[in-house]
Amino acid sequence: MKTVLIPEDIAEVGKTYLRERGYAIRMGRGTDKASLLADIADVDAVLFRNEAYDRDVLEAAKHVKVMARHGVGVDKVDLACAEELGIWVTNGATSNSNSVAEMTIGFIIALGRNLLESNKAAHAADYGFRNRKAGMDLEGKTLALLGYGKIGKLVAKKAYYGLGMQVYAYDPLLDQMDKPDYVHKLDHFDDAFRLGDYVSAHYPASEQNNKTITIDQFRLMKQSAYFLNLARGEILVEADLLEALQHGMIAGAALDVLDDEPPKADNPLLGIETLLLTPHNAALTRDAKIRMALFAAQGIDEVLTGKTPSWPVNKPPVPRVHMEAQ
Known part of the structure; x- marks a missing residue:
């Protein structure tokens, strides 16, 4: 046996x-x-x-x-x-591709509509919050995808048909893939950060890919933009994301993955109010x-x-x- x-x-x-x-x-x-x-x-x-x-x-x-x-x-x-x-x-x-894609859409909505802060305010009977901080409509906003594999394709489809977003994608292999007309090609990695209202990473960790998202990329983003990583923690320099959030370079971020999991109690990302964190469970429906x-x-x-x-x-x-x- x-x-x-x-x-x-x-x-x-x-x-x-x-x-x-x-x-x-x-x-x-x-x-x-x-x-x-x-x-x-x-x-x-x-x-x-x-x-x-x-x-x-x-x-x-x-x-x-x-x-x-x-x-x-x-x-x-x-x-x-x-x-x-x-x-x-x-x-x-x-x-698990569809499960991660659904979580990505959930992150986009949660960030754009301030769901975590709204929930906290409502539980505190703080209804003045609704006048202090407004969310954004997603229709017509730009989603820039880093990686157009199985998950990236599903996120693009859900964002375009479900939310009416404009979808752009960067992937070195994009020219070899079947791509619908609603997905617009980005020629350079950094273009995603310049253009996106939401920049969402969906590419694997590797020696070549690790630590490719740094403060240089966050400096390119709009102050109103959000960054999402549901791929691998290794592709991001976490200290640089922390700096971007603490200095208001971007509006917020959502991470399902970290470089070190579970994070140590003194990880400075823990407790950052503009960061939505989940415990690497996007795929675990x-x-x-x-x-x-x-x-x-x-x-x-x-x-x-x-x-x-x-x-x-x-x-x-x-x-x-x-x-x-x-």
Whole structure:
């Protein structure tokens, strides 16, 4: 019987899918490196969430043939090492895209209509707030997207058809994509910051992409504009966002991700009134958690039964699953 390691729990439907196909499930003792090293040595597959898999952990995974991401991002996995070792890495490419896109629209509305401050004022019976601070209509306002992948496309569609916003997008690969007429191409990264009433980041963390949003970009923005990041905390220089908010360079921001999660108690971003923060849960709706668990379980079963996975992230030239079958 093949064994699947699950370091952090998932929706029951994913575990049921695996058990019904004859797999044993081992719930991990933790997501820290020491726990992973202790748990991974004799399993055949790993269904993982946000934990990190560096070369040390991967080389300890002597029998692992496939690692399936519960979700999409695999920036915490040494993909080159996994490929070298013959380990397939899969994800659930479409499992949470709509959930994150919906949260993005929610952020835009919350920021534009001062929902957090309005809620606080109403609970304090401060109805004078309605005359002190007015929100903005979203119809006709400009949304500038950084990244036009699966999530970016859905945000663009919802913003245009649902809110009547003007939509612009910057993506180095935009010319290779199908793009509706209502999405206007931006030629340069910084153009999004100059133009947008809302600038929303939807591109992955990588060595090339990390720390690409800095004080230089915030200085380009309108004072009435808002910045959103529902991608990865690593792409943003948080100290620069703090400076932009504290000095009124921009009207506000919304983050679902931070560079260090959970944040330390002394993180200066905590408590900033013009910053809407959520605990990296944009993708964690009940519906998306079911899809993420099922898609990851499906990827494991596909590889371990000799099939090509539906959502591969890498392509090992000599998959370990084939080597052990010989």
